[in-house]
Amino acid sequence: MDYFLVSFFLIQYVRSSLHTATSLPNWDRLLLYGRYISIALISTYYIADSPDWFSWIWHVFMILIIYILYTKEDFSPIRSVTQSVIPFVAISIISDILEAAAPKFYAEYDDWFNIATSFAFVLCFVIWFYAQKQRKILLKEREDRLREEMASKAQKESLEYLVAERTMELTAQKEELQKAIEDLKSTQNQLIQSEKMASLGELTAGIAHEIQNPLNFVNNFSEVSVELCQELEEEVNKTSISDEDKDYIKGIIADLSQNQQKITHHGKRADSIVKGMLQHSRASSGEKEAVEINALADEYMRLAYHGLRAKDKEFNATLVTDFDPNIGKVMVMPQDLGRVFLNLFTNAFYAVAEKKRMLTEAGKLDDYKPEVKISTKMFAGKLYIRVTDNGTGMPDQVKAKIFQPFFTTKPTGQGTGLGLSMSYDIITNAHNGMLDVETVPGEKTEFKITIPIA
Amino acid sequence: MKILVVDDEEDVKSLFEQKFRKEIRSAQFEFSFAFSGEEALHFMAEHPSEVVMILSDINMPGMSGIELLKTIRKDFPAAPPQVMMITAYGDSNNHDQAMKLGADDFLTKPVNFVELKEKLLKTL
Numbered sequence: 081m082d083y084f085l086v087s088f089f090l091i092q093y094v095r096s097s098l099h100t101a102t103s104l105p106n107w108d109r110l111l112l113y114g115r116y117i118s119i120a121l122i123s124t125y126y127i128a129d130s131p132d133w134f135s136w137i138w139h140v141f142m143i144l145i146i147y148i149l150y151t152k153e154d155f156s157p158i159r160s161v162t163q164s165v166i167p168f169v170a171i172s173i174i175s176d177i178l179e180a181a182a183p184k185f186y187a188e189y190d191d192w193f194n195i196a197t198s199f200a201f202v203l204c205f206v207i208w209f210y211a212q213k214q215r216k217i218l219l220k221e222r223e224d225r226l227r228e229e230m231a232s233k234a235q236k237e238s239l240e241y242l243v244a245e246r247t248m249e250l251t252a253q254k255e256e257l258q259k260a261i262e263d264l265k266s267t268q269n270q271l272i273q274s275e276k277m278a279s280l281g282e283l284t285a286g287i288a289h290e291i292q293n294p295l296n297f298v299n300n301f302s303e304v305s306v307e308l309c310q311e312l313e314e315e316v317n318k319t320s321i322s323d324e325d326k327d328y329i330k331g332i333i334a335d336l337s338q339n340q341q342k343i344t345h346h347g348k349r350a351d352s353i354v355k356g357m358l359q360h361s362r363a364s365s366g367e368k369e370a371v372e373i374n375a376l377a378d379e380y381m382r383l384a385y386h387g388l389r390a391k392d393k394e395f396n397a398t399l400v401t402d403f404d405p406n407i408g409k410v411m412v413m414p415q416d417l418g419r420v421f422l423n424l425f426t427n428a429f430y431a432v433a434e435k436k437r438m439l440t441e442a443g444k445l446d447d448y449k450p451e452v453k454i455s456t457k458m459f460a461g462k463l464y465i466r467v468t469d470n471g472t473g474m475p476d477q478v479k480a481k482i483f484q485p486f487f488t489t490k491p492t493g494q495g496t497g498l499g500l501s502m503s504y505d506i507i508t509n510a511h512n513g514m515l516d517v518e519t520v521p522g523e524k525t526e527f528k529i530t531i532p533i534a
Numbered sequence: 535m536k537i538l539v540v541d542d543e544e545d546v547k548s549l550f551e552q553k554f555r556k557e558i559r560s561a562q563f564e565f566s567f568a569f570s571g572e573e574a575l576h577f578m579a580e581h582p583s584e585v586v587m588i589l590s591d592i593n594m595p596g597m598s599g600i601e602l603l604k605t606i607r608k609d610f611p612a613a614p615p616q617v618m619m620i621t622a623y624g625d626s627n628n629h630d631q632a633m634k635l636g637a638d639d640f641l642t643k644p645v646n647f648v649e650l651k652e653k654l655l656k657t658l
Contacts, residue, residue, distance in 0.1 A: 292622060296644040297545055304552045304649075311555075351644065 083138040083172070084122040087145060090165055093208060094149065097158055097215060098398050104154055114145060135224050142169045164207035168200035187342070284485045288357035295350055301345035309337035349493065356498040357485070359432055370409040371417070373463065374386055377403075377454050380418050385452075386426035388433065402455035410463055416506045417475050420515075420519050423499035424467040428452045430490070431471025431525060438472070458533070465529040473521040482517065507531070535658055536564045536581075540574045540590040540602065541620075563654065571597025575605060581612045583609035587657060589641075591601050592628050600631055607636045616657055620645060 091114050100108035121141065125134050146169060149155045149162040175193040179186045186193065200475035278292065312335050316326055381399060388395055432450035439445045450470065457464040474482070474489075481487045483504040507515040513531035539550055547567045552652065557563045566585070568574035571594060578585055592599035603617055618639040619632040629640050639653060 114639065218588065289622065292643065297543070297549070299644055300549050300553070300647070301545075304549065 082168075082197070083135070083142065084118055086165060086168060086201065086204055087118040087142060088115065089205075089208065090149075090161070091118065091144065093161060093212075094155065094158060097161075098155070107154060109151075135172070139169070139173050139176065151423050158211075161208060161211050164204050168197070168204050171196050171200045241266075250367075280485050284357045284498075284501075288354045291350075292354050292358070295347060295354060299344060299351060302340045302347060305340040306344065307339055309333050309340065351377065353496050353498070356496045356502070368411045368413055371412050371414045373407050373410050373412070373465070374401075374403040374405075374456055376414060376418060377401075377421055377456060377465065380421035381425050381452070381454055384422055387426070388429045391446040392433065394504075395429070395433050397450035397452050397474055398427060400451060400453040403455065404455075404457045407456055407458045407463065410458075410531075412531065413506070413510055416510055419466075420503040420506050420529070423503045425452065425454075428467055428469035428471065428525070428527075429500065431473075432472075435471045435522075461533050463529075463531045463533055465531075466526055467529075468524060468526040470524050473523050473525050474519045475521050476516075479517060479519055483515070535586050535654070536566065536584050537563070537587045537589060537654070538566045538568060538574060538577060538615075540568045540571065540588065540594075540599070542569055542594040543589065544569060552605070557651075562658070570594060571599065571602035571605075574602055575609075578606070578610065578615075585615045587616045587618065587654065589618050589620060591608045592619055592632070600628065600635065603632060603635050603637055620651070 091111050095108060095111055098104065100111060118141070121134075121137060123133075128134065142165070146162060146165060150159065155162070159495040173195070175186070175197060178193070232295060248276075259293045313330060316329050318334070318474075319326075357400060378401060381401070385397070385399060429452060434451060436445070436450055439448055453466070453468040455466045455468070478489060482500050484497075485501040486497040488495040504515050507529055511531045516528045516530075517525065518528065539546060550557065550565055550567075554563055554565065558565065561606055566577060566581075568577050571590075574588070574590070575597075585626075590599040590602055597605075599621070603619065606615065606617060611644045617636070618641060619628070619637045620641045621628050622643050622645060632640060642648065
C-alpha cells in the first residue's frame, strides 16, 4: 500500500511540477504508463491476496523509477524530491532482504524496521510538502520578477519617451541659441559699422577744421591777386611804353589773372567740400522741434526736384506721395532731417535721370517712366519713412560703401560723397534711428528711415 | 579810423593790407595788427583811446578772443572800441557767448571782405 502511495504521488509530483504534459510529452506518456502500472500493481496485490513476494516486484518498479528520474537530465530540477524517496525504498528493500535471509534476526527487530519504514515514508511526504511549498514561493518570486520586469519595461518606455521629448526640446533650444548668436553677430557688425561711421564722421569734421584756415588764405590771396592784376593793368595803361610792350605785359597779366581765377575756382570747390565735412560735426547740435513730417518731406521732395529741373530742363519724373495722415507733428531736428530728405531725394532723382540717360544711349528707352516715391507711416512708437526710386539701383560693392564719407559714384565735381554719410550721422546719432538701404541693381533703390518717437 | 586786427595767423596782415590797399592809401582806414590777445592788450595800453575798432579771431593759442573781449570791456570802459569777432564757420556757441559779453558784431570765416568793408564804412 505504502509503495503505491509513494510511486503514485511521486509520478504525480513529477508531472505537475515539470509540466511534462506540455514540455516533455514523451516522458509524460511513460509517466502515465508508470501510473497505470502502479495502479495495476496495487490491484493485482489485493486480488492475489497480498502475497509476501509481491513486494519484490514493487522494489524493482521503484528502483526503475528512481533510476530513470535520477539519471535523466530532463528530471534534474526535481532531483531532491527523488532523493527523498531513496531512504524509503532502501529501508524497505533491506528489511525484505533481512526478512528473507535472516528471518530470526528480522523477527527480533521487526518493530524497528516497521518504524524505520514508516518514518522514511512520512519523511517522503514531509519533503514533498516542503518542496511543494518552496516551489510555490519560487513561482511567486518568478511572478513578482515578471511583474517587476513589466513595470521596468513600462518605465523604460516612458523614460525613452521623456528622453526623446527632452532631446527635441534641446534641439529646439540649440537652434534658438544659434539664431540668437547669429542675431548677436549681425548686431555686433552693425555696431562696429556705426562706430566706424561715428569715428569717421568725427575725423572728417576734425580734418575739415584743420583744412579750413589754410584754405581760406588760399582763396583770399587768390581773390586779392585778381584785384591786383586789374589794378596793375590800369597802371600799365598809364605808362608811356610802346603799345606792343603794353600788349605783351597785358597778356602776361591776363594769364596771371586767369590762373588766380582758377585757383579761386578750385579753392571754392575745396571750400564747399570742407563745409560739407563740417556739417558732420553740426549734425547733432540742432534742437528738436515739433514738425509736420509729411509737409517737411513734401517740401524737400519738390525742392530737390526743381533743383534738378533748373539744371536739366529735359528732366522729369513722377512724384508719388503716400503719407500717413495720422502722423501729425513729431519732435525732430527739422533742418537736419530736411538735409537728409534733400540728400535722399537728390540721389533718387539722380538715379532715375541716370537710368533714363543710359536707356536713351542704348536706344531702349521704350516706356520707362522715372518715378520717385515717398511714403510715411507711424505705428508702435516708430516713424517709418521710405524713399523709393525706380532708377539704376546699386551693386553690392557700392551698397556696402554708400554711408562712408567721400564715397561717391558721381563724376568728379558733381558729388562730395558726404551726403549719405551725413544723413546716416543725422538719423543714427542725432535721432537714435536707423538708416537702411535695399536695392536691386538696374531696377530700384529704397532708403528706409526708422525713428523712435519718445 | 584806427582798426586793430587780432589773429594768430601772421598772413592776415598782408591779406588785410592788400584787400584794403585803396582805403589805406586814401587814409580812410589805418590798420594795426596783433598776433595774440596779450599783444592786443599791450597795444591798447600803449595807444590809449586811439583804437576805434577791433577785429578779433576767437580761436587763438593763449588768450582767446572771448577772453580778450571780456578784458577789453572791463579795462577800457571809457571810450570803448567797437569789437567785431571772427570765428570758424557755424560755431553758434562762441557766437552766443561773444554777443552776451558785448561784441558789436560777428563774422564767420572765410571772411567776406565786401561785407566787412561795408560794415567798416558804416561805422565811420
